[in-house]
Amino acid sequence: MHAYRTHTCGALRAEQAGSTVRLSGWVHRKRDHGGVLFIDLRDHYGLTQCVIASGSPVFAAAEALRVESVITVTGEVVLRDAGLVNDKLPTGAIELRVKELVLQSAADVLPFQVAQEQEAPEDMRLRYRFLDLRRERLQRNMILRAQIIDSIRRRMIATQFNEFQTPILTVSSPEGARDFLVPARLHPGKFYALPQAPQQYKQLTMVAGFDRYFQIAPCFRDEAGRADRTLMFYQLDVEMSFVTQEDVFTTMEPVIRGVFEEFAEGRQVDGSDGTSWIRIPYAEAQLKYGSDKPDLRNPLVISDVTEQFKGSGFGLFAKIAANGGVVRAIPAPGAGGNPRSFFDKLNEWARESGAGGLGYITFDAEGPKGPIAKNLEADRAEAIRQICGLKAGDAVFFAAGKEADAAKFAGQTRLRLGNELGLVEKNVFRFCWITDFPFYELNEENGQVDFSHNPFSMPQGEMEALETKDPLTIGAYQYDVVCNGYEMASGAIRNHKAEIMVKAFGIAGYPPETVEERFGGMLNAFRYGAPPHGGMAAGIDRIVMLLADEPNLREVNLFPMNQQGEELMMGSPSEVEPIRLKELSIEVKMPPAKK
Numbered sequence: 001m002h003a004y005r006t007h008t009c010g011a012l013r014a015e016q017a018g019s020t021v022r023l024s025g026w027v028h029r030k031r032d033h034g035g036v037l038f039i040d041l042r043d044h045y046g047l048t049q050c051v052i053a054s055g056s057p058v059f060a061a062a063e064a065l066r067v068e069s070v071i072t073v074t075g076e077v078v079l080r081d082a083g084l085v086n087d088k089l090p091t092g093a094i095e096l097r098v099k100e101l102v103l104q105s106a107a108d109v110l111p112f113q114v115a116q117e118q119e120a121p122e123d124m125r126l127r128y129r130f131l132d133l134r135r136e137r138l139q140r141n142m143i144l145r146a147q148i149i150d151s152i153r154r155r156m157i158a159t160q161f162n163e164f165q166t167p168i169l170t171v172s173s174p175e176g177a178r179d180f181l182v183p184a185r186l187h188p189g190k191f192y193a194l195p196q197a198p199q200q201y202k203q204l205t206m207v208a209g210f211d212r213y214f215q216i217a218p219c220f221r222d223e224a225g226r227a228d229r230t231l232m233f234y235q236l237d238v239e240m241s242f243v244t245q246e247d248v249f250t251t252m253e254p255v256i257r258g259v260f261e262e263f264a265e266g267r268q269v270d271g272s273d274g275t276s277w278i279r280i281p282y283a284e285a286q287l288k289y290g291s292d293k294p295d296l297r298n299p300l301v302i303s304d305v306t307e308q309f310k311g312s313g314f315g316l317f318a319k320i321a322a323n324g325g326v327v328r329a330i331p332a333p334g335a336g337g338n339p340r341s342f343f344d345k346l347n348e349w350a351r352e353s354g355a356g357g358l359g360y361i362t363f364d365a366e367g368p369k370g371p372i373a374k375n376l377e378a379d380r381a382e383a384i385r386q387i388c389g390l391k392a393g394d395a396v397f398f399a400a401g402k403e404a405d406a407a408k409f410a411g412q413t414r415l416r417l418g419n420e421l422g423l424v425e426k427n428v429f430r431f432c433w434i435t436d437f438p439f440y441e442l443n444e445e446n447g448q449v450d451f452s453h454n455p456f457s458m459p460q461g462e463m464e465a466l467e468t469k470d471p472l473t474i475g476a477y478q479y480d481v482v483c484n485g486y487e488m489a490s491g492a493i494r495n496h497k498a499e500i501m502v503k504a505f506g507i508a509g510y511p512p513e514t515v516e517e518r519f520g521g522m523l524n525a526f527r528y529g530a531p532p533h534g535g536m537a538a539g540i541d542r543i544v545m546l547l548a549d550e551p552n553l554r555e556v557n558l559f560p561m562n563q564q565g566e567e568l569m570m571g572s573p574s575e576v577e578p579i580r581l582k583e584l585s586i587e588v589k590m591p592p593a594k595k
Helices: 059-065 120-127 136-158 199-207 243-261 284-290 315-320 340-352 371-375 379-388 401-419 462-468 498-507 512-526 540-547 580-584
Strands: 020-033 038-045 047-051 070-079 094-107 180-183 190-195 212-220 232-241 280-281 328-331 359-363 367-369 395-401 431-434 439-441 449-451 478-483 486-493 533-539
Touching: 020 047, 038 059, 038 070, 047 059, 059 094, 070 199, 136 212, 136 243, 136 431, 136 540, 180 199, 190 199, 199 212, 199 512, 199 533, 232 243, 232 540, 243 478, 243 533, 243 540, 280 284, 284 401, 284 431, 315 328, 315 340, 315 395, 328 401, 340 401, 359 371, 359 379, 367 371, 367 379, 379 395, 395 401, 439 498, 439 533, 478 533, 486 540, 486 580, 498 512
Parallel strands: 047 094, 280 431
Antiparallel strands: 020 038, 020 070, 038 047, 070 094, 180 190, 212 232, 232 533, 328 395, 359 367, 359 395, 431 478, 439 449, 478 486, 486 533
């Protein structure tokens, strides 16, 4: 007989009754029923109930066990009495009558319980992550993650992609976040950077003549942590040669949709009926949803009603419209019949969110009502009602100000109303492509033109647009995949021409010599014949988070960091010995203490 187990703790069934078997696992629960001790023994595969009578020679050892101790038990498989069968457990028809017990590893008193989903502070969960991971929910999440990655890999290979690995130690690149830097010991004063993405290398793979590349790539970004973003993450990295934007869409949409269909467990997936995901231009998304990451489970659509307030009797909005601002209307079907407290609560929420308040109009059979309606001409209120498609019993809320600010607040209000009114669809994955991102944006801190999304994208109109258009009006062949309000993937048709790349970076404030210094490898490659190419990257962690129905990326990562970028279990980041710093030609100068 094997030293540790003949079966796993999820394997035994009624057919094994009468057999002598050996199991190993963790003590999940203990129960003493009048001199008969019951132990639920758990391993990765399931639970088996073990029974030890008071007269057994191993009873005293079993009684002294703490939960989560690791033991090996040997005994006879017996059928449970008919009234004691546990239909919720795959092994519920049997139990193990223990004859031998070996303690493999004793557990200390637990900082929190494993056998139930006991609430515990996040820092404690992360410090004892090895215990947290023993819980059924997290075990299920990690297995789901492995299965999703396997599914992605199979689907990409079946679509004629080749899996290549790109360097982890690379050069710093303006990808939109801070790099993690690694000192180069053999080159004092110089640093490698951990890749924010394999962007340049995957493009160079296309220049090298390979046609379809993919990688499950680790990426590193030194930025503030939050629920849907971590310092290190994995992405499905993809690049293709001789493709248009439409080619990328038609190739990758079935891959992503297929993964979601495989693991949806009854939830609806957009496109399962053969229709393509909708495409929404960036400007339209900002207008209708107040976001470039619209949650399409929410049916509310924002409208522009600036013209309806210009020169109107409602002075506040009229002044905003006259000074170049905008007014956005967010419909609220059925909200008109709510008590005043409903509107007061939303107004208070708006103030807590940094807005001055949340104005509204309600409609009933007699016409418009509310504070704004009292000062707004009837024909203007009627025009707003028609624009928003409202009827008696409905309401409309307003966001006003500078265009970007009004769009953002209108988007937040749309989400809030969708949830307050119970309008958001359940058990469905709503996808869309966001297209036509602006190539540049204005940096409000310094007033300079900067890249808005990906500096290696091809501007729409190519060199002619860069030479003749206002930079802030130039579009880019850039696109995102959005699912249920999360940016799940991002990509672009790349710039493959050296002269366009130099010109594009020049508009963003990078002189030619800087571009040559920082991106010389790619520029040099483009000068020796580069194919038109494009691709995308999809966040593995976010895909798993959505399919696992978890609100936080840390619930689908094996050993995550906290929001301060600390891995509490191993104590990372940590100080290093002075001799190591000397080897790296580094002297640490601590910032002044905060007062």
